[in-house]
Amino acid sequence: MARFNHDIVIVGAGLAGLRAAVEAADQCDVAVISKLHPLRSHSGAAQGGICAALGNEEEDYPLWHAFDTVKGSDYLGDQDAIEVMCNDAPRAIQEMEHYGVPFSRTKDGKIAQRPFGGHTRNYGEAAVRRACYAADRTGHVCLHTLYEQCIKRKVRFYSEFQMLDICETDGVVCGIVAYEIRTGDIHIFNSKAVMFATGGYGRAYKTTSNAHANTGDGLAIALRHHIPLEDMEFVQFHPTGLYRLGILVTEGARGEGGVLRNASGDRFMERYAPTVKDLAPRDMISRFMYQEISEGRGAGPKKDYINLDLTHLSLKQIESKLPEISTFAKIYLGVDPSKNPIPVQPTCHYAMGGVPTNVDGRVVIDEKNTVMPGFWAAGEVACVSVHGANRLGTNSLLDLVVFGRRAGKDMVQFVKETKGKMPIQSDADKYVKEKLSAVLARNTGEPVGKIREELQQTMMDNVSVFRTEETLSRACLEIKKLRERAKNTVVNDKGKEFNTDLLDALELDHMIDYSQTLIESAYNRKESRGAHAREDFKTRDDQNWLKHSLCWMDESGHTQIGYKEVNMKLSQENAKFVPKERKY
Amino acid sequence: MNLEVTIRRFNPEIDDAAHDELYHIDAEPMERVLDVLNRLKWESDGTLTYRKSCAHGVCGSDAMLINGENRLACVTLVKDLKSTKIKIEPMPGSPVIKDLVVDQSAFWRKYEAVMPYLVNNDPPPETERYQSADDQFLIEESTKCILCGACTQSCPSSWGDDEYLGPAALLKAYRFIFDSRDQAGADRLNIIDNNKGLWKCYTIFNCVQACPKEIDVTKHISALKRKVVSERY
Numbered sequence: 001m002a003r004f005n006h007d008i009v010i011v012g013a014g015l016a017g018l019r020a021a022v023e024a025a026d027q028c029d030v031a032v033i034s035k036l037h038p039l040r041s042h043s044g045a046a047q048g049g050i051c052a053a054l055g056n057e058e059e060d061y062p063l064w065h066a067f068d069t070v071k072g073s074d075y076l077g078d079q080d081a082i083e084v085m086c087n088d089a090p091r092a093i094q095e096m097e098h099y100g101v102p103f104s105r106t107k108d109g110k111i112a113q114r115p116f117g118g119h120t121r122n123y124g125e126a127a128v129r130r131a132c133y134a135a136d137r138t139g140h141v142c143l144h145t146l147y148e149q150c151i152k153r154k155v156r157f158y159s160e161f162q163m164l165d166i167c168e169t170d171g172v173v174c175g176i177v178a179y180e181i182r183t184g185d186i187h188i189f190n191s192k193a194v195m196f197a198t199g200g201y202g203r204a205y206k207t208t209s210n211a212h213a214n215t216g217d218g219l220a221i222a223l224r225h226h227i228p229l230e231d232m233e234f235v236q237f238h239p240t241g242l243y244r245l246g247i248l249v250t251e252g253a254r255g256e257g258g259v260l261r262n263a264s265g266d267r268f269m270e271r272y273a274p275t276v277k278d279l280a281p282r283d284m285i286s287r288f289m290y291q292e293i294s295e296g297r298g299a300g301p302k303k304d305y306i307n308l309d310l311t312h313l314s315l316k317q318i319e320s321k322l323p324e325i326s327t328f329a330k331i332y333l334g335v336d337p338s339k340n341p342i343p344v345q346p347t348c349h350y351a352m353g354g355v356p357t358n359v360d361g362r363v364v365i366d367e368k369n370t371v372m373p374g375f376w377a378a379g380e381v382a383c384v385s386v387h388g389a390n391r392l393g394t395n396s397l398l399d400l401v402v403f404g405r406r407a408g409k410d411m412v413q414f415v416k417e418t419k420g421k422m423p424i425q426s427d428a429d430k431y432v433k434e435k436l437s438a439v440l441a442r443n444t445g446e447p448v449g450k451i452r453e454e455l456q457q458t459m460m461d462n463v464s465v466f467r468t469e470e471t472l473s474r475a476c477l478e479i480k481k482l483r484e485r486a487k488n489t490v491v492n493d494k495g496k497e498f499n500t501d502l503l504d505a506l507e508l509d510h511m512i513d514y515s516q517t518l519i520e521s522a523y524n525r526k527e528s529r530g531a532h533a534r535e536d537f538k539t540r541d542d543q544n545w546l547k548h549s550l551c552w553m554d555e556s557g558h559t560q561i562g563y564k565e566v567n568m569k570l571s572q573e574n575a576k577f578v579p580k581e582r583k584y
Numbered sequence: 585m586n587l588e589v590t591i592r593r594f595n596p597e598i599d600d601a602a603h604d605e606l607y608h609i610d611a612e613p614m615e616r617v618l619d620v621l622n623r624l625k626w627e628s629d630g631t632l633t634y635r636k637s638c639a640h641g642v643c644g645s646d647a648m649l650i651n652g653e654n655r656l657a658c659v660t661l662v663k664d665l666k667s668t669k670i671k672i673e674p675m676p677g678s679p680v681i682k683d684l685v686v687d688q689s690a691f692w693r694k695y696e697a698v699m700p701y702l703v704n705n706d707p708p709p710e711t712e713r714y715q716s717a718d719d720q721f722l723i724e725e726s727t728k729c730i731l732c733g734a735c736t737q738s739c740p741s742s743w744g745d746d747e748y749l750g751p752a753a754l755l756k757a758y759r760f761i762f763d764s765r766d767q768a769g770a771d772r773l774n775i776i777d778n779n780k781g782l783w784k785c786y787t788i789f790n791c792v793q794a795c796p797k798e799i800d801v802t803k804h805i806s807a808l809k810r811k812v813v814s815e816r817y
């Protein structure tokens with residue numbers, strides 16, 4: 001075991017973690033811990049774009065962007081945070097360009113922009129070109145660029161180190177416990193500030209666009225420290241995952257002119273969202289796709305998918321703007337999108353909920369937004385909340401660079417103001433050590449993979465696009481059984497070096513913990529809002545439910561729900577932002 | 585179809601040398617080799633070790649030697665191999681940590697050696713720095729690289745010389761040297777204009793063959809060579 005000392009420890013090397021590191025690197029001693037090599041982070045999979053009201057291609061304003069984000073969130077997004085994000089967006093994107101992001105360009109050399117779902121001009125009049133992009137590899141180039149900036153600033157990376165716990169002394173977060181994958185050693189990092197940037201958790205579902213590594217570790221570790229998770233019931237299903245595989249086809253495909261068609265070739269979104277059609281927000285499109293399918297209009301022999309039609313786009317447009325997704329369709333489905341439509345299905349994509357934070361990335365732990373000292377979070381693991389009940393496409397990458405930077409700045413300030421570090425308690429790694437030895441000691445039991453598969457199936461069947469009291473109670477029961485079974489998993493690999501078998505077991509426990517908060521928050525919310533569609537409570541109920549959920553969990557897996565007000569600051573100033581029925 | 589999968593195994597805590605292990609497994613033609621590995625690991629042998637993450641060819645984690653070629657396990661479908669016999673080994677040219685996991689620290693060191701970041705010492709403008717679509721196009725292909733290592737670790741020049749920067753690092757040098765916004769091209773040319781850099785490339789084309797992102801790596805290295813020759817000699 002070694003002990004490492006740094007001013008700031010950032011856990012996670014996706015865009016959120018790296019952006020914070022770039023901000024703090026010149027002023028403090030920063031370490032970034034990541035279970036993957038930074039360039040393997042799932043931010044690199046983002047395809048379609050990162051948005052800002054630059055107005056490079058047509059008139060646009062941050063206030064229009066803010067309106068779309070509020071409306072897209074089904075009014076659950078905090079308007080103070082949304083205002084911060086949308087106002088900062090043009091600066092943030094220009095800064096990414098200055099760092100070196102090779103954006104696609106307009107004829108006059110500016111950053112090119114394209115339309116994306118839910119982004120409109122003049123409060124809903126028509127789709128607007130707001131998404132900045134680099135073909136369909138926007139996340140990849142942003143991730144590489146921020147990593148490059150970290151190399152330039154000599155940020156200290158601990159790659160393939162997996163955080164298993166945080167250290168807390170007298171209510172102050174002062175470090176983490178990490179497992180060095182290569183050696184199996186457990187290390188303690190002592191720091192003044194700890195930041196979570198551990199990303200999303202889509203792997204709890206069977207069909208997902210998320211990477212294998214997206215197991216929501218940060219969420220479960222926060223829960224263990226009596227920190228509630230906010231708005232966990234809101235999980236985004238992206239309309240266009242490759243049939244059966246879930247691999248994403250960016251909404252940029254529709255931004256470039258692609259359309260969704262049912263079995264008879266009918267462009268059904270014209271019926272449901274007459275103004276923006278195929279560029280309506282994701283929650284709505286996913287529901288309408290399922291409606292088409294359940295009413296017998298799905299395509300294919302089993303009538304269980306929808307066609308994404310790009311055949312009317314020019315080959316040049318597909319090759320220059322959508323090369324990656326076109327390759328995915330060819331490789332994985334054997335479909336050439338320039339000739340045939342791509343079979344698609346909604347796929348679990350993005351977590352709106354997460355560890356609650358304020359606009360400076362500080363983790364807040366109750367209804368009154370009390371700050372937990374020493375602890376920050378940003379990115380998909382966090383809930384600030386700019387996405388509310390449904391995120392708009394391209395708003396996540398923006399969220400990462402805006403709030404990653406703000407967290408970085410705030411940590412620097414904190415480090416400068418704070419005299420020594422809180423000491424680590426002598427038994428800080430006790431929990432982790434005991435847990436590892438317990439898992440390794442069991443020689444009989446169930447394989448991890450089997451329980452994980454059942455969890456993924458349960459979540460998919462009962463807690464996906466549509467939910468009812470019945471499906472949710474079933475999921476509640478199931479998850480409790482899975483929790484018991486997971487106490488008896490067995491791993492084959494008993495070694496120390498690169499034991500991914502062992503890590504799979506620990507990740508499964510994490511998945512069960514946050515999935516339970518997700519199910520229980522969904523059970524509890526008796527209305528339909530954004531991505532949370534209850535068939536037994538079909539409408540939004542602002543009277544009773546215009547509030548964030550908080551869900552705590554104790555050691556034995558019992559949950560407790562609380563609520564937090566939604567910040568409606570802008571709506572008091574601007575009648576446009578007052579909750580209305582969402583129509584597009 | 586029933587597959588015979590031979591996997592080169594090495595556990596540093598037990599084995600003195602690597603050995604082959606044979607597995608039989610049913611698989612669909614459209615399955616990824618990564619899916620096959622996952623099922624073997626999850627359903628029969630938890631000790632089997634490899635890296636993975638995105639599962640669709642964008643993160644660069646799972647380059648390995650599959651039937652004699654460096655490929656990503658997640659973009660190689662069972663049907664692509666045109667055989668029911670699959671042989672999977674770690675990529676050559678790097679120390680093996682365990683099973684299919686190789687130590688890529690030398691690969692990353694070489695990447696860092698070429699100043700892999702944009703250098704522009706002018707104060708940034710109020711807006712973005714303009715770049716024409718043509719100038720952007722010049723670097724576009726090189727920005728597709730996911731740093732999986734398949735090229736460098738299939739390159740005989742790299743196998744033969746630990747100090748050779750290798751195709752991936754040279755491609756990264758290209759990406760910045762040809763970026764109209766960058767000002768450190770001359771420094772980078774100094775780094776690569778020697779026999780541990782550009783001139784170690786004998787255009788064998790293994791890198792082009794190996795690249796899962798279909799980047800014509802050799803074309804980029806040749807452009808660098810031409811630039812050096814026209815500007816420096």
Ligand SMILES: Cc1cc2nc3c(=O)[nH]c(=O)nc-3n(C[C@H](O)[C@H](O)[C@H](O)COP(=O)(O)OP(=O)(O)OC[C@H]3O[C@@H](n4cnc5c(N)ncnc54)[C@H](O)[C@@H]3O)c2cc1C
Binds near residue numbers: 161
């Ligand atoms: C296929 C796809 C396409 C997308 N396209 C877009 C898009 O076009 N526009 C957009 O705005 N959004 C898009 N999104 C959403 C967006 O990409 C993600 O929300 C975002 O990248 C998450 O970034 P992050 O920095 O929070 O986490 P990630 O990039 O997921 O990084 C998480 C990091 O945490 C580390 N980590 C996790 N757990 C641990 C642990 N226990 N110990 C140590 N390290 C750990 C990982 O190694 C990794 O470095 C897309 C998402 C997907 C899946």
Ligand code: SF4
Binds near residue numbers: 730751791
């Ligand atoms: S050039 Fe191709 S093979 Fe080489 S590291 Fe990049 S993506 Fe991999």
Ligand code: FES
Binds near residue numbers: 637645
């Ligand atoms: S797992 Fe990411 S490239 Fe294969």
